[in-house]
Amino acid sequence: MPEVSDVELLALMARGEETALRELVERHSAWLLLRLRRRTPDEDLAHDALHDTFVAVWRKPGAFRGDGDVGAWLWGIAIRQLISRIRKKAPPSPAGAEVIAAHSPLVASAEDELLVAVAHGHVGDALRTLSPELVQVLQATVLDGLSTREAAVLLGIPQGTVKSRMRIAKARLREHLVPLEGW
Numbered sequence: 001m002p003e004v005s006d007v008e009l010l011a012l013m014a015r016g017e018e019t020a021l022r023e024l025v026e027r028h029s030a031w032l033l034l035r036l037r038r039r040t041p042d043e044d045l046a047h048d049a050l051h052d053t054f055v056a057v058w059r060k061p062g063a064f065r066g067d068g069d070v071g072a073w074l075w076g077i078a079i080r081q082l083i084s085r086i087r088k089k090a091p092p093s094p095a096g097a098e099v100i101a102a103h104s105p106l107v108a109s110a111e112d113e114l115l116v117a118v119a120h121g122h123v124g125d126a127l128r129t130l131s132p133e134l135v136q137v138l139q140a141t142v143l144d145g146l147s148t149r150e151a152a153v154l155l156g157i158p159q160g161t162v163k164s165r166m167r168i169a170k171a172r173l174r175e176h177l178v179p180l181e182g183w
Contacts, residue, residue: 076156
């Protein structure tokens with residue numbers, strides 16, 4: 001297929017062109033899968049969410065409103081697919097320190113040690129009390145370092161919703177991490 005834009009591929013898909021879907025998958029599946037795998041340790045879950053993303057796009061290619069980047073729109077679909085699958089799945093039991101030590105490299109980086117401490121410490125406990133939507137906004141803004149405007153585009157939600165979810169997430173984390181004893 002000659003070089004066509006992502007928007008043009010969506011238009012071709014709306015007319016039933018399977019080659020357009022193949023091209024869109026080739027262009028975007030690698031980076032989408034990489035980002036999904038950063039959000040879950042379950043590779044099957046990430047692969048299933050990626051598959052569901054392209055099925056949803058095939059079914060409704062006209063859902064792209066034309067504002068913003070097709071890649072950001074795809075990411076919004078992918079992360080919602082992942083969250084939907086995570087909700088259906090039973091919560092994982094946290095790994096103990098001995099399991100982590102057995103599977104960790106002999107010399108862990110400072111970043112790895114910090115992430116393990118966060119995931120399995122008080123912050124991790126507090127994060128697990130949040131809804132997937134709140135965690136999604138925290139990951140986009142804090143871990144990915146996106147502005148609220150960029151996170152809104154990426155997640156496919158209004159910027160005001162990103163700000164509201166951040167405010168709610170911070171308040172709930174504060175409740176768990178900073179007990180207000182004596183107030």
